[in-house]
Amino acid sequence: SSFLNAHHCIHTREKLYSCGDCGKRFAIRSQLRSRRLNHSREKPYSCGDCGKRFATSSLLNAHHCIHTGVKPYSCGD
Template identity: 45%
Template sequence: SYMCDVCDFSCTHSHKLNLHKRIHTEEKIYKCEDCGKCFLLFARLREHIMIHTGEKVYKCEHCGKHFMLFKRAKVHMTTHTGERPYTCDVCGVGFG
């Protein structure tokens, strides 16, 4: 197990610890060439770039609607499936 020496984060792979440590150092190595905004993770830069290009790569399996962000596509798909992936801690009611 790999442990962060700044906080209580731990993980089983050294590369995940190295990524985590960037939170403390604010090291952001992935930079958008269009606007200069920087990111800790390449995946976040890739999502950000779609704002500039207007590209919508995530497609709803049910209706074909496209989204820029995976999480927005996933939330949208719950309108077709009726899935309620989140539960209120207070009352226990599910929501999407």
């Protein structure tokens, strides 16, 4: 499966996916997609609360915490 192949690349440090714009290589295809969006400056994901736009859904989800006040991570110290 593609998930197993991607996981295998983590252990072997293989980076099979290469960005055509800058040459940076990635082990996981989704990382390459994010990189391509970064180059294109395309921001297809928008915040329903404030309208701010993001290149990836994960960036939008991280931003959403600003509006909800939810802090998903805590310091162990």
